Amino acid sequence: MHKKLTPALSLILLSLPGMAQTTPASNENGALQVYADGGWSFGLPAVRALASVQGLGSVISPEKKTLAAPSFGVTVTAWKFLVPFADLTVYDTGKATASIGGATATSEASTWSFNGGARFVAGKSRLRGYGEFGGGVLHQTLNGTLTFAGQSTASNISGSFSSVMYGGGMQVFAGRRWGSDIGFDAFHAGVSGPGQNYSRIRIGVFFQTKSAIP
Numbered sequence: 001m002h003k004k005l006t007p008a009l010s011l012i013l014l015s016l017p018g019m020a021q022t023t024p025a026s027n028e029n030g031a032l033q034v035y036a037d038g039g040w041s042f043g044l045p046a047v048r049a050l051a052s053v054q055g056l057g058s059v060i061s062p063e064k065k066t067l068a069a070p071s072f073g074v075t076v077t078a079w080k081f082l083v084p085f086a087d088l089t090v091y092d093t094g095k096a097t098a099s100i101g102g103a104t105a106t107s108e109a110s111t112w113s114f115n116g117g118a119r120f121v122a123g124k125s126r127l128r129g130y131g132e133f134g135g136g137v138l139h140q141t142l143n144g145t146l147t148f149a150g151q152s153t154a155s156n157i158s159g160s161f162s163s164v165m166y167g168g169g170m171q172v173f174a175g176r177r178w179g180s181d182i183g184f185d186a187f188h189a190g191v192s193g194p195g196q197n198y199s200r201i202r203i204g205v206f207f208q209t210k211s212a213i214p
Contacts (some may be wrong), residue, residue, distance in 0.1 A: 024176070024214050028124060031211070032079040035181060037204030041069040041091055045199035047142065049096040061096035061107075068092040069200055072174070075119060077210075083119040085132065088112065089200070093140070103148040111140040115165055117150075124212045126173040133166040138189040138196075140171035163189040169202075176211045180204065 045065050052058035073087035093109040117134015141158040169183025186199045 024212050026089040026212065027080075027081060028077045028208075028210050028212050031208050032152045033075045033077075033083075033206050035073050035075075035204055035206035037183075037202040039069045039071060039089075039182065039200055039202030039204075040093040041067045041198055041200045044091060044093075044111075044196065046093045047096050047107045049098040049105040051098040051100045051103045051105040051146070052131075053101040053103050053148075056101040059098045059100045061098045064094075067201050069093075069202075070105070071200075071202060071204075075120075080103050081121050084116070084128070085134070087136075088114050103146065105146050107142065107144045108155075109140055109142045110182070111138070113138045113163065113189075115163065117165070121171075126213060128171045128173075130171065131166075131168040132185075133164075134164065135164045137161065138163050143200045146167045154168065162188055162191045164170075164191060169198075171206065173211075173213055176213045177209070178205065178207045181206055181210075192204070 001090055023101030025072050031042065043065055044067060045063065046067055047064065050058060070090055071087055071089040073085060075083045077083050083161040089112065091111040091113070093111040095106065095108040097104065097106045099105075106161050113136060115134050115136030117132055118134040119130045121128050121130040137160050139158070139160045142156070144155045165187045167183060169199055171181045172178060172195045173179040180203070182203050183203050187197070189196045189198070
């Protein structure tokens with residue numbers, strides 16, 4: 001009788017660790033989530049180049065206000081639906097050239113923003129909507145070169161602007177700890193002056209360290 005029961009008892013004992021691994025957490029407090037998004041911004045202008053020659057006039061490169069804007073970030077579930085976040089976004093403000101009468105101007109800009117704030121996440125199911133608000137900084141470095149009659153003059157300028165933002169989105173958990181995210185954000189950079197309004201749409205993936213999903 002004892003020899004017949006031993007394999008059954010062993011099977012039960014071996015199955016317990018596997019059962020523990022799939023048991024959902026009672027809550028997600030302290031869960032760390034990292035994400036990477038592809039996206040586009042609307043309203044934030046790309047760099048432009050301007051060349052001017054006396055007697056001939058001036059020419060400026062075309063305007064562009066739809067830019068690639070990938071982002072990377074992290075969130076931490078602080079308590080129930082309160083989720084602080086930090087986000088770094090890079091904007092493809094690019095390079096531009098303009099030429100007239102032997103004068104050529106080139107401009108190139110690198111632009112990024114860093115924002116932090118709070119998300120309010122609805123529920124703990126596989127489909128989760130959220131709203132968010134926060135603030136941060138928009139930074140740009142601009143390099144320009146003007147070439148005329150074989151001589152070049154270079155210039156460099158950089159600046160940072162405080163910003164506020166708000167937005168929202170939807171997360172879909174494909175697995176217990178990972179899934180996809182789509183969201184929309186609106187920004188106002190230059191809080192103390194006229195400033196610049198722009199927006200961003202983003203689509204990406206995320207991974208979370210702790211999950212209450214069964």
